[in-house]
Amino acid sequence: MICETDKKSAAVLYADQNRSTLGTQGRIAQILGDTAVLTRTIKRLEAVVGLNDILVFCPSEQEPLITELTEGTRATVCGLAQEVPVSKAIRKRKWSLRGWRGGLGASTQFDELPFTAEMVQILQERQIEVVISIAPEAVVVDPKLLSELLAHHKRNDETMRFTFSQTAPGLAGCVYRLDLVNNLVQVGEAVGALLTYKPESPEQDLVNHECTLRVAQELCTSPYRYLADTAREMEAMEAIAKALDQMEHDDQEQDETDTATEGSWGHDACRAIEVMAQEKEATERLPREIDIEINTERSLRIVDYPHSQLAGTREAMDIELFSKIVDDCSAYDDICLTIGGFGEPLAHRDLIGMIERAKSAGIFGINIETDGRLLEGELAEQLLAADIDVISVHLDADSAALYQQLKGENCFERVVNNIETFTAKAKAEGKITIVPHMVKMRATMAEMESFYDRWITICGAAVLTGFSDYAGQIADKAVMDMSPPNRWACERLSKRMTILADGTVCVCDQDFACKHVIGNVTQQSVEDIWRSKQWEQLRKEHASGVYSSCELCGKCRDWHRA
Ligand code: SF4
Secondary structure (H helix, E strand, C coil): CCCCCCCCEEEEEECCCCECCCCCECCCCCEECCEEHHHHHHHHHCCCCCCCEEEEEEEHHHHHHHHHHHCCCCEEEEEECCCCCCCCCHHHHHHHCCCCECCHHHCEHHHHCCCCHHHHHHHHHCCCCEEEECCCCCCCCCHHHHHHHHHHHHHCCCCCCEEEECCCCCCCCEEEEHHHHHHHHHHCCCHHHHHCCCCCCCCCCHHHCCCEECCCHHHHHCCCCCCCCCHHHHHHHHHHHHHHHHHHHHHHHHHHHCCCCCCCCCHHHHHHHHHHHHHCCCCCCCCCEEEECCCCCCCCCCCCCCHHHHCCCCCCCCHHHHHHHHHHCCCCCCCEEEECCCCCHHHCCCHHHHHHHHHHCCCCEEEEEECCCCCCHHHHHHHHHCCCCEEEEECCCCCHHHHHHHHCCCCHHHHHHHHHHHHHHHHHCCCCEEEEEEEECHHHHHHHHHHHHHHHHHHCCCEEEECCCCCCCCCCCCCCCCCCCCCCCCCHHHHEEEECCCCEEECCCCCCCCCCEEEECCCCCHHHHHCCHHHHHHHHHHHCCCCCCCHHHHHCCCCCCC
């Protein structure tokens, strides 16, 4: 027999007017439609069935403002004496904000939301035992979906200490037993740690357990983020909130004339997904990711790849051009930069200055792609102190012999030592994640498993990428063709821009020979190029199933890898 727990429950939010949950500009007091972001979120939570309390934690000095924003609702404001830091999971999530999980180290959207010992103590004092964690920017969270999530949790309370669904970020939340939250706070971990693959104790993925509420497929596959926590998403939320308000108004009028219709749970979420899809048909003003090559010094990649042949073919980018590019991006606060391209960025003398310049221009995430040979000494210390998130090291082997065979040089031990030394220091400071990469190809198959398990254990993240034949431009050494049978529009065209050291913007990172040039940032702004007729035309062709107008796209087998 299934018994529902009658434990006291609360939705818990942490609201800070100075910063968002992601650490970007705070937007809880901004008006969306005719209501402030935080107020809108709380009003949606008030409709959750079975929820006893709504607690809004905030810095103690902000209590008057937060109280004003929650006036007329049934939320209780609790000022906190101690500072609540931005979740350390955010650094791992920056390139995956639109998925419920998929960040480095299998981090999830739930890990973005902070809990502290002070919050747990207050919740215990209020005798709350079941907690729904919600971002204050969740302006379109679905109350019916949350009601079902809470009911599902209550039915499984004895066996599962948390309950979640795989919906797109912002449409639902995660329900915890408070004893689990307390345990996580004590060990300094987030719930994503329970969903991670651990080589020493492999377990079935929890998405197949009772702790997962099954929801409609469209709620899980929507490739967007439904939170008003960045300038880009705020623009989308304006449109969605307006449409939902209108639909709710129409529903109310309908209910007055008809008998009240019971909406199915996930109803609002489905509506939000529909509106978002229409909204995102138009190209956003700026790309979400920019790959930038700052030099073409030789980077040690597998010999088949073009990096060796391109060594020295372009002058290094100067800091003035780099600054112009990052300044061009200042309208959005969620842009992630990958510094790499076909060169070795650690060999650029202005790398540290460029990182500082990018951060001061408001760039959200920074990843550096390197062969790892120079990740040592003073430069390593400078990088540790710099505000970067990820260093991707293209190691590609788990033995010195394979490394020599793939790269033609004997640097395996040096690079491994650099990764281990850097990671030990970075972990102690809770900063940068080093991510060793390996290309999956016939030659690396025998070492793939040991490579992955070794680096997952040491670094908490490792990436295996399929071999790329650079859209038919080099010999194919892939184990097999991984492209799905039915093709769809390449997401890179609407997500990522590739800029080479001389300012050339080519169609994507496959275009090492600049066969399909779109523009040049020395003469045009990033926005003008991103929304240029040429690029829009290519996007339209992809959307209608035409791929051959660009020679590379026609032959590409990497189109399904965003
Ligand atoms: S289809 Fe291939 S070549 Fe074309 S933009 Fe996408 S990744 Fe690049």
